[in-house]
Amino acid sequence: MLARVASLSHRIVSEEFATVGARGYHYRLLAAIDELGPASQADLGRRSGIYLSDVVAAINELVDQGFAERTADPTDRRRNVITLTDAGEGQLRRLDEQMVQIQKELMSPLSDRESRQLLELLEKMLKGHRLSQSEHRAPATAPRH
Amino acid sequence: MLARVASLSHRIVSEEFATVGARGYHYRLLAAIDELGPASQADLGRRSGIYLSDVVAAINELVDQGFAERTADPTDRRRNVITLTDAGEGQLRRLDEQMVQIQKELMSPLSDRESRQLLELLEKMLKGHRLSQSEHRAPATAPRH
DNA sequence: TGGCTAACGTTAGGGCCACTAACGATTAAT
C-alpha cells in the first residue's frame, strides 16, 4: 500500500528531476549545503541521511556540473569544504519549484484538509520510530567499529 | 516525507523477509499466484505490477526454492503455467504473517483510527492517479511499440 | 611525547527495485 504510493511518487520525482539532470541525492545535498552553509561532506551526509560513500560520488557529480565547489579546509586537513556556486543555487531553486509542483500533482486526488492530515500521520509515524530507533541504531553514518 | 516513511518500511520489510530468504518480488508473486490460481507469467506480472523480465528471474528463484512449479501450457505453446507447491503455500502464509507483524510495528505510533485514516488517504491517492494514468500509460508490462 | 582511537574522505562492491532493449518463438488479426 504505502510502497505503491512511494513507488508512484518516486517515479514522478525521477521523471521531473531527470529533465534537469538531477536525482534525489543531488537535491538532498544541495538543500543540505544551503541549510548548513559551507560544510564538510560528513556533515552533509549526516544532515541529508545519505551514506558518506554516496555523498562523495554525488558531490563529484555536482562539482562536474558546476553546482558545487570542493576546497580543502585549512583548519582540518582531513576535511573538504563544500560550497554552493551561483549556478548551484539556481539549480536548487529550480528543484524546489519542481518539488512543489510534484507535491501538488501527487496530492491532487486529496483535498487540502486531507493532505494536511496525511502529512501529520506520516510525521507521527516517523517520530515514533525515530525514538525507538535511536536506542539501538547509528544515525546515518558509517557503522561504528 | 513520504519517501522517508517508505524507506523506513522498506528497511523493515527487507530485514524481515531476509530471515526466510525472500524479498518483495517473491511475496508479491506468491500472492498473485495464490489469487489467480495457476497462471502465465505475463498475467502474474500484470497482477503484481512487476515487469515481465523481473517476473522471469523471480519465478526462477521461487522454482529453485521449491515454492513454485513451471509447466508448459498445452493450449498455448508460448505460455508457461505457474503453480504453487505446498511449500510455496507455506512460505506465503509465513510471509503473510510477517507482513501483519510489520504493519503492526510500522503503525505502532498511530492509533487504530489513525491507521485506518492513513490507509484511506493513501488509497484515495492511488485511485486518483490510476485513473488519470491509465489514459496515457500502459499498465505495467513491456512498453508498446 | 608517543600511541591508541576516532573521524574524514575515497574507492569498490552488493542488494533490491523499477525500467528498457532486443530476440526467438508462437498466436491472433487483417
Next chain:
DNA sequence: ATTAATCGTTAGTGGCCCTAACGTTAGCCA
C-alpha cells in the same frame, strides 16, 4: 499469408540503501 501482437528470456541500466576496507589526519591520554 502477411502483419501485428503476445509470451518468455537474457542482458543491462540507474537510483537508492548499505557494508567493507584503506590511507590520512586529529584528538585524547597515559
